[in-house]
Amino acid sequence: MAMKPGIPKGTRDFSPVEMAKRNYIFDTIRGVYALYGFQQIDTPAMENLSTLMGKYGEEGDKLLFKILNSGNFLSGVDTADLNEANTPRLAARLCEKGLRYDLTVPFARYVVQHREELTMPFKRYQIQPVWRADRPQKGRYREFYQCDADVVGSDSLLNEVELMQIVDTVFDKFGVRVSIKLNNRKILTGIAEMIGAADKIVDLTVAIDKLDKIGLDKVNAELLACGIAPEALARLQPIICLSGTNREKLATMKKVLAGSEVGLKGIEECEFVLDTLAGLGLKNEMELDLTLARGLNYYTGCIFEVKALDVEIGSITGGGRYDNLTGIFGMPGVSGVGISFGADRIFDVLNQLNLYPQETVTGTELLFVNFGSAEAAYCLPLMAQARRAGVRCEIYPDNAKMKKQMSYANAKAIPFVAIVGENEMKEGKITLKNMVTGEQSLLTVAEMVNIIKK
Secondary structure (H helix, E strand, C coil): CCCCCCCCCCCCCCCHHHHHHHHHHHHHHHHHHHHCCCEECCCCCEEEHHHHCCCCHHHHHHCCCEEECCCCCCCCCCHHHHHHCCHHHHHHHHEEEEECCCCHHHHHHHHHHCHHHCCCCEEEEEEEEEECCCCCECCECCEEEEEEEEEECCCCCHHHHHHHHHHHHHHHHHCCCEEEEEEEHHHHHHHHHHCCCHHHHHHHHHHHCCHHHHCHHHHHHHHHHCCCCHHHHHHHHHHHCCCCCHHHHHHHHHHHCCCCHHHHHHHHHHHHHHHHHHCCCCCCEEEECCCCCCCCCCCCCEEEEEEECCCCCCCCEEEEECCCCHHHHCCCCCCEEEEEEEHHHHHHHHHHHCCCCHHHHCCCCEEECCCCHHHHHHHHHHHHHHHHCCCCEEECCCCCCHHHHHHHHHHCCCCEEEECCHHHHHHCCEEEEECCCCCEEEECHHHHHHHHHC
């Protein structure tokens, strides 16, 4: 017996109902982005590895899916290199391209490549899949969609404010209660300076970013292993365990970072964003979270992360400011800030909370029964008329037994069935059956459409 085919771990198939739900997510986010003046672009699934490598830190580089060169990919590779089995060196020789890890770095490449065509500030959104060679687990996949919005060419913190409004609006439309967490990489830099570990800022942010996943003890152990001195670690503890209101945290951190110019700048930026949003009537709570680090190295200012309050799952949205990213591609001085909605995790959240509107998962609304060639020919223009009125309908393609056609309607959860036989053809009407109540009515096409649309 032939082996049943499968798909790679960390990837998923989606049924028609699941795709209807996913399209609801994409359409909702797309609609909110458009409300705020963002325009859509697409970039290729694969990029040159030179574009991707070194942009996500050492851990991110390890998670890049690399693509073997076409043709004789072993040409130019020494036998000694193969025998040594040095994976990073071999990958550099065998692979020139990779699947994109996120949408932000490809966007930065796009801005630099097309800079003469763009009007600054440039507000773009992008809804496409990304790939990470991560270990699959609940809520974490190797292939998943991101729904990004970015603004480049503006230093204004009003962009951060607007992105937080977008986040709040999207989750309000979904009916999901969330906590929007805010921090600033300048504050983290100031903390590193204050505890005497300025040279360990990358290690510090990578470890702190894991706090809610692995706990304080393991984070501390990781920091010690990275070479952070015990006395520096002791000075860090009251900061990462700081509690209170946003204003109380800001007041405390102003004292703690009084000697750090960069740290105070980060506090000032967070204060502006929080104070401005306070007067805009957000539906969801904003929290200053000093443990939020967003492990990606390209962030330089405000950083954001969103957690669902009613479902145990990781971050469902994240982002931040990345002033230096385009400089990596030879275009310094262009500031950028963006957010990314994790569509796959949002899909899981909406499923668990059963928050999809019924109309978003309804497929065909009306099935025409097929009694034969004459009846089918009569039904075709009626279907065209119903479709023009916005009714999603189809005809059973074969002249099968009535029971089989009704079973088809039930299996697809089609709420109405149109029955057109000799009598209906003579009267120029349709017998409409409600598949939920079993009620049948003899109607004109217009009457039928009105009932279905209601």
